[in-house]
Amino acid sequence: MSTDFPHVEAPDADARAAARARQGRLTKPAGSLGRLEELGVWVAACQGQCPPVPFTRPRVVVFAGDHGVAAHGVSAYPSEVTGQMVANFVAGGAAVNVLAGVAGATVRVVDLSVDSDGAGLPPQVTAHKVRRSSGSIDREDALTEDEARAALAAGRAIADDEVDSGADLLVAGDMGIGNTTPSAVLVAALTGAEPVAVVGRGTGVDDQGWMRKAVAVRDALRRARRVSGDPLALLRTTAGADIAAMAGFLAQAAVRKTPVVLDGVVSGAAALVAEELAPGASAWWVAGHRSVEPAHTLALEQLDLEPLLEMGFRLGEGSGAVAALPLVLMATRVLAEMATFEGAGVSER
Amino acid sequence: MSTDFPHVEAPDADARAAARARQGRLTKPAGSLGRLEELGVWVAACQGQCPPVPFTRPRVVVFAGDHGVAAHGVSAYPSEVTGQMVANFVAGGAAVNVLAGVAGATVRVVDLSVDSDGAGLPPQVTAHKVRRSSGSIDREDALTEDEARAALAAGRAIADDEVDSGADLLVAGDMGIGNTTPSAVLVAALTGAEPVAVVGRGTGVDDQGWMRKAVAVRDALRRARRVSGDPLALLRTTAGADIAAMAGFLAQAAVRKTPVVLDGVVSGAAALVAEELAPGASAWWVAGHRSVEPAHTLALEQLDLEPLLEMGFRLGEGSGAVAALPLVLMATRVLAEMATFEGAGVSER
Numbered sequence: 293m294s295t296d297f298p299h300v301e302a303p304d305a306d307a308r309a310a311a312r313a314r315q316g317r318l319t320k321p322a323g324s325l326g327r328l329e330e331l332g333v334w335v336a337a338c339q340g341q342c343p344p345v346p347f348t349r350p351r352v353v354v355f356a357g358d359h360g361v362a363a364h365g366v367s368a369y370p371s372e373v374t375g376q377m378v379a380n381f382v383a384g385g386a387a388v389n390v391l392a393g394v395a396g397a398t399v400r401v402v403d404l405s406v407d408s409d410g411a412g413l414p415p416q417v418t419a420h421k422v423r424r425s426s427g428s429i430d431r432e433d434a435l436t437e438d439e440a441r442a443a444l445a446a447g448r449a450i451a452d453d454e455v456d457s458g459a460d461l462l463v464a465g466d467m468g469i470g471n472t473t474p475s476a477v478l479v480a481a482l483t484g485a486e487p488v489a490v491v492g493r494g495t496g497v498d499d500q501g502w503m504r505k506a507v508a509v510r511d512a513l514r515r516a517r518r519v520s521g522d523p524l525a526l527l528r529t530t531a532g533a534d535i536a537a538m539a540g541f542l543a544q545a546a547v548r549k550t551p552v553v554l555d556g557v558v559s560g561a562a563a564l565v566a567e568e569l570a571p572g573a574s575a576w577w578v579a580g581h582r583s584v585e586p587a588h589t590l591a592l593e594q595l596d597l598e599p600l601l602e603m604g605f606r607l608g609e610g611s612g613a614v615a616a617l618p619l620v621l622m623a624t625r626v627l628a629e630m631a632t633f634e635g636a637g638v639s640e641r
Numbered sequence: 642m643s644t645d646f647p648h649v650e651a652p653d654a655d656a657r658a659a660a661r662a663r664q665g666r667l668t669k670p671a672g673s674l675g676r677l678e679e680l681g682v683w684v685a686a687c688q689g690q691c692p693p694v695p696f697t698r699p700r701v702v703v704f705a706g707d708h709g710v711a712a713h714g715v716s717a718y719p720s721e722v723t724g725q726m727v728a729n730f731v732a733g734g735a736a737v738n739v740l741a742g743v744a745g746a747t748v749r750v751v752d753l754s755v756d757s758d759g760a761g762l763p764p765q766v767t768a769h770k771v772r773r774s775s776g777s778i779d780r781e782d783a784l785t786e787d788e789a790r791a792a793l794a795a796g797r798a799i800a801d802d803e804v805d806s807g808a809d810l811l812v813a814g815d816m817g818i819g820n821t822t823p824s825a826v827l828v829a830a831l832t833g834a835e836p837v838a839v840v841g842r843g844t845g846v847d848d849q850g851w852m853r854k855a856v857a858v859r860d861a862l863r864r865a866r867r868v869s870g871d872p873l874a875l876l877r878t879t880a881g882a883d884i885a886a887m888a889g890f891l892a893q894a895a896v897r898k899t900p901v902v903l904d905g906v907v908s909g910a911a912a913l914v915a916e917e918l919a920p921g922a923s924a925w926w927v928a929g930h931r932s933v934e935p936a937h938t939l940a941l942e943q944l945d946l947e948p949l950l951e952m953g954f955r956l957g958e959g960s961g962a963v964a965a966l967p968l969v970l971m972a973t974r975v976l977a978e979m980a981t982f983e984g985a986g987v988s989e990r
Contacts, residue, residue: 320736321844326953368990376987385980387669394971495670604675618967622743631734638725641717
């Protein structure tokens with residue numbers, strides 16, 4: 293299981309230029325749809341054609357896993373919630389299911405490292421399971437090297453599977469009690485930020501919990517910094533199988549030239565690692581939203597991505613990315629379906 | 642034709658409280674969907690029930706009209722574009738048609754005062770026509786008193802017609818070359834702002850045009866300030882039939898307890914007048930986006946509305962409101978369709 297990703301090609305420059313030009317021929321003042329115009333141009337470049345075609349299979353993959361560090365009081369919720377929420381995703385009752393229904397996307401949940409035996413879950417959910425939970429990163433490695441490689445390979449396989457099944461727009465969501473702790477560590481390790489700058493309240497930890505989380509991040513970061521130039525070692529040391537798989541998924545999506553809408557701090561942390569694994573991958577991503585987690589803003593800055601939404605989300609699951617999906621669909625259809633000045637007989641200035 | 646609107650009732654406080662409580666029982670940390678949660682609570686209050694029901698007929702009404710002041714170089718486009726764009730809306734080729742298609746909304750365009758004879762347009766488009774164009778507000782009244790009353794009544798009738806036809810979520814869009822000039826005047830008159838603080842570039846006027854626009858706004862504002870306490874006189878003096886009708890539409894939507902997503906500076910100006918006509922109406926509105934027009938931000942501040950999107954739109958047509966519609970639909974369906982902790986067997990903190 294190699295961690296070498298093929299070269300990531302850049303989105304198509306000719307399609308980008310053609311899309312920019314087309315924005316000026318549609319029946320609206322050039323630039324009057326602001327960021328929606330840039331977004332449509334990006335879609336055209338990713339698809340390598342102008343006008344771009346409307347997306348037919350937007351797909352959300354939720355990467356689920358538990359985190360050993362959650363046993364040390366860094367989260368407002370107990371780890372048992374992760375497995376319960378996996379069942380909730382399968383049943384369609386979670387927030388991301390409802391949001392995806394509005395956006396015309398479908399949701400798949402994959403159990404990489406939930407701390408349960410996966411009984412009763414469909415095989416598609418558990419087929420890529422690497423282990424139960426992860427080591428408590430404030431004191432031990434999250435994964436063994438083999439586990440880290442297996443998780444990365446699982447993410448790549450899931451991306452290939454989805455693209456081969458026709459997915460043309462991807463979202464990586466997360467579910468895992470305690471997962472903002474390793475995410476904060478990864479962001480700090482890859483941006484050089486201090487622990488207190490990356491520690492947020494996750495899904496709502498109280499002041500005591502925040503302090504425990506800050507201590508855990510500080511301790512994990514000491515070990516992470518020693519390997520911050522080696523993405524596989526970083527995943528092994530302070531990520532978890534869920535986040536490692538997500539990094540592989542994001543990198544492979546770029547290899548497969550499939551655009552991705554990023555979500556919050558967990559996908560932001562995975563994206564930073566994916567960009568290390570497959571340089572240039574970030575050109576295939578757009579940021580769906582800015583979460584309230586401070587580390588997310590640091591990750592977005594490093595990735596040079598400006599989020600589409602700022603709604604104060606702090607849920608995960610891919611919810612903030614899915615909330616932004618309609619904007620991506622709109623941007624695409626503006627280029628694909630709007631009349632031109634010439635076609636509609638409308639005078640230009 | 643009276644301009645007296647009935648008392649506007651407030652959205653339902655019991656449904657609001659029930660929705661707030663329900664947000665805490667759904668399978669997500671309370672507050673983790675940020676502004677989307679507030680938005681769902683507002684929908685429940687407007688509908689007077691919790692959970693709210695998903696919207697079945699979101700409807701965009703585009704109010705079209707020309708403006709005499711456009712003959713004096715305040716816009717980047719000639720007035721003939723207004724009528725051409727009305728035909729484009731009818732044909733489905735404009736930006737708002739495409740965006741509405743993604744959002745599941747339908748679009749109706751109404752010609753209140755386009756400077757054309759309306760030949761070839763469906764009767765539904767022209768049935769409410771008040772006049773051709775408007776007086777050039779930098780030097781004369783936009784409308785006669787009878788015309789202002791007729792336009793206001795037309796807007797009320799259109800709102801009644803739409804609500805009676807089953808519309809359960811409304812957007813007021815605008816189309817009219819030069820219409821950001823009267824909008825800027827109305828915003829300045831009702832917020833006390835100075836002319837230079839309200840004059841933007843509209844759909845893209847150049848520096849010379851901006852200066853002409855600033856002079857026109859200054860001159861019109863002198864006359865508007867004399868009647869700023871009388872909304873009908875203000876519409877007569879410095880609005881136009883399209884904006885007057887939009888004000889009547891927004892006020893009547895509130896009377897009919899139907900929620901509205903506001904668009905940019907034109908709907909913001911009409912909303913300020915509507916709030917004067919029917920105090921309390923603004924409780925039935927949410928701001929879809931913040932346009933780049935400076936007067937729009939002033940209008941939103943006065944209405945105490947925080948926009949959902951900031952995408953740099955400056956198109957009008959209702960485009961910014963329609964871009965935000967999926968968020969309103971998502972917020973509603975989160976409350977209506979998500980599982981509860983109890984129902985899904987998920988542990989609370």
